[in-house]
Amino acid sequence: MQSILMGLSLLVLGDSHFGKPDYLITTLQDELIRRGAKVATYSACGSPPSIWLTARVASCGTAQRLQSGPITQQSGAAAKTVPIDQLVATNKPNLIIVAMADTIGGYTRPALPRDDVQEQVTALTDKLRAMNIPCLWVGPSWGTEGGPFMKTFARVQELSAYMATVVSPCTYVDSTKLDKPGEWPTFDGQHYTVAGYRSYGTALAQQIAQMPEVKAAIGAR
Incomplete structure (x- = not known):
């Protein structure tokens, strides 16, 4: 298990x-580390994917965690994202995972805002394509x-x-x-209990560890 x-x-x-703490920055990260990965996680609360293109304030805070270290949280004006260029230069990943969906789902709107979803996703995927780094989107x-x-459930689907x-x-x-x-x-319909x-x-x-793209990234290091 530890070497997968x-x-x-x-x-x-x-x-x-x-x-x-106890969100995916803890549970997912710990599980990936347990399987042998080196992991750096950066969170932007209440924000669209395009927030990672520049340094911008995340509306309800940011959080960072490197490997098994402590979680660092910021709020207010201090809750600025680090542009993806800098994150890649610092962490040197051979695979990027983007896990941003609920913030662009338009749950309070009568119809799925497809144009907005595509615009936000494409803003980041265009950058990832140019960087030529394999990626997964959760x-x-x-x-x-x-x-x-x-x-x-209907809107999620x-x-x-x-x-x-x-x-x-x-x-x-x-x-x-x-x-x-x-x-x-x-506890609120969207965020899970511990x-x-x-x-x-x-x-x-477990799903990530089984993906061919992950195995390819490991083999190409």
Whole structure:
């Protein structure tokens, strides 16, 4: 188990699901490290994917964690993202994982904002294509219906299906295949309980470790 991802250097760009201790910045990262990967995670809460192109303030904070180190959180004006150029130069990843979906899903809107989704995804994938670094894009997970974010299973399914068609050259990772709708508990419809993030992190790490793109990145190091 500990050697499956040996030689893999991962840069993870996430949203609020990576923003606090015991979220994916803990559970997913620890599972990837346990499998041998070197992992650096950066989270921008409440922000679209394009926030990683420049230094911008994330509306509800940022978080960073390098390997098994502590989580560093910022809020307010100090919660600025680091542009992806700098993150790549610092961390030297051979694979990038983007896990940003809920913030562009338009859950409060009557229809999926497809143009906005494509614009935001393409802003980052165009940059990744130019950098010629293999990438995975993790789509939305089910959560539970209701709550302040007005998440519904139907919208998650629609958003996931659409994102799968626009994230190239990244390979799509379908979170809806990892559990059943509502299986993992949340406290607000969108963000999971500690037990929920533990289940999500374990399932996601297992899925990532099995992907041909990951094995290719390890072999090409």
